Amino acid sequence: MATNIKGPALFLAQFSSDDMPFNSLKSITKWAADLGFKGVQIPTGDTRLFNLERAASSQDYCDEISGTCQEAGVEITELSTHLQGQLVAVNPAYDIVFDAFAPQAVRGNPAARQTWAVEQMGLAAKASRRLGLNTSVSFTGSLAFPYLYPWPPRPQGLIEETFTELARRWKPILDIYEDHGVNVAYEIHPGEDVFDGITFEMFLDALGDHKRCTINYDPSHFLLQQMDYLAFIDIYHERITAFHVKDAEFNPDGRQGVYSGYQSWANRAGRFRSLGDGQVNFKAIFSKLAQYDYDSWAVLEWECCLKHPEQGAAEAVPFINDHIISITDRFFDEFANGDAGNQTDQNQVRAILGLDARSSG
Numbered sequence: 001m002a003t004n005i006k007g008p009a010l011f012l013a014q015f016s017s018d019d020m021p022f023n024s025l026k027s028i029t030k031w032a033a034d035l036g037f038k039g040v041q042i043p044t045g046d047t048r049l050f051n052l053e054r055a056a057s058s059q060d061y062c063d064e065i066s067g068t069c070q071e072a073g074v075e076i077t078e079l080s081t082h083l084q085g086q087l088v089a090v091n092p093a094y095d096i097v098f099d100a101f102a103p104q105a106v107r108g109n110p111a112a113r114q115t116w117a118v119e120q121m122g123l124a125a126k127a128s129r130r131l132g133l134n135t136s137v138s139f140t141g142s143l144a145f146p147y148l149y150p151w152p153p154r155p156q157g158l159i160e161e162t163f164t165e166l167a168r169r170w171k172p173i174l175d176i177y178e179d180h181g182v183n184v185a186y187e188i189h190p191g192e193d194v195f196d197g198i199t200f201e202m203f204l205d206a207l208g209d210h211k212r213c214t215i216n217y218d219p220s221h222f223l224l225q226q227m228d229y230l231a232f233i234d235i236y237h238e239r240i241t242a243f244h245v246k247d248a249e250f251n252p253d254g255r256q257g258v259y260s261g262y263q264s265w266a267n268r269a270g271r272f273r274s275l276g277d278g279q280v281n282f283k284a285i286f287s288k289l290a291q292y293d294y295d296s297w298a299v300l301e302w303e304c305c306l307k308h309p310e311q312g313a314a315e316a317v318p319f320i321n322d323h324i325i326s327i328t329d330r331f332f333d334e335f336a337n338g339d340a341g342n343q344t345d346q347n348q349v350r351a352i353l354g355l356d357a358r359s360s361g
Helices: 025-035 052-057 059-072 082-086 092-101 110-130 158-180 197-206 219-224 229-239 282-291 309-323 346-352
Strands: 006-011 039-043 075-081 135-138 183-187 213-217 240-245 247-250 270-273 297-300
Touching: 006 075, 006 240, 006 309, 025 039, 025 059, 025 309, 039 297, 052 059, 052 110, 059 075, 059 110, 075 082, 075 110, 075 297, 082 092, 082 110, 082 135, 082 183, 092 110, 110 135, 110 158, 135 213, 135 240, 158 183, 158 197, 183 240, 197 213, 197 229, 213 229, 219 229, 219 247, 219 270, 229 240, 229 282, 240 282, 282 309, 297 309
Parallel strands: 006 039, 006 297, 039 075, 075 135, 135 183, 183 213, 213 240, 240 297
Antiparallel strands: 247 270
């Protein structure tokens, strides 16, 4: 049987640490493979696992990285530039908190930080190509997100200027990705200016429908916004080139709703959960993706406010395996067709309809 969706795979960002086996690519990939993962998504900003500068300039280094993964028994699914992409566009309200994503040398200097982030994105395009990858995953950054709620009233033109500026910053980057044959799959995410379907369309329109602007589909962010995450696939499936398998739940009450009252993750009405512990209908999602011939990876992004990450990772392997659909190579009712379904017989067709096959009208 043919299988379109590949997996299970694991995004390493939430697991890397200074402790064994999570402090090197060799040991963390072996750990992931031993659990049953077949692929890993690598965060390019974590130098314990990956050196982006070397990967962009050295095929030998990329071959070494690929070899390390293959020796462990996993493939590289995508390179992640979430943190660098975030820094391509930062509203001044976020300068201090997002400085933590940047190296010490550019902190406190928004212009230098942005220049560094843009350079990082270009390096990731080159590294992806050297690794034989067709897609990377990232964030758009945020210029207008502090003005999400229209109070106080936004000045006329603020949102239009936001997307014009986002496109001005991202189009040269996407052109580099086009030169290297790599997509940027943006994770549509609250906190980014592109956080739902409408804002993705605004971004895409400002980019002139750039072919390398694609989507990293993560239903957890849509459930927490109370969006129809299945209809999203119907609308945007042609742009979906990556998939984060992440669960969430939304339990509003008389005291809090979507905005969740500034509460900690465990006390929010909307919160991320380990696979199977939340409310996302993954059976329907995997069916939709199979229907539209999605043929890339199903990557666990583990985030849960309750469960230990290692338990969440172990449970995710059978969960994803059980949801990947082997595509059928025949229709279920072929047994009843006889010869009728094998060829077109115009005389037979007209006879079934009670028409004279000799007269075409």
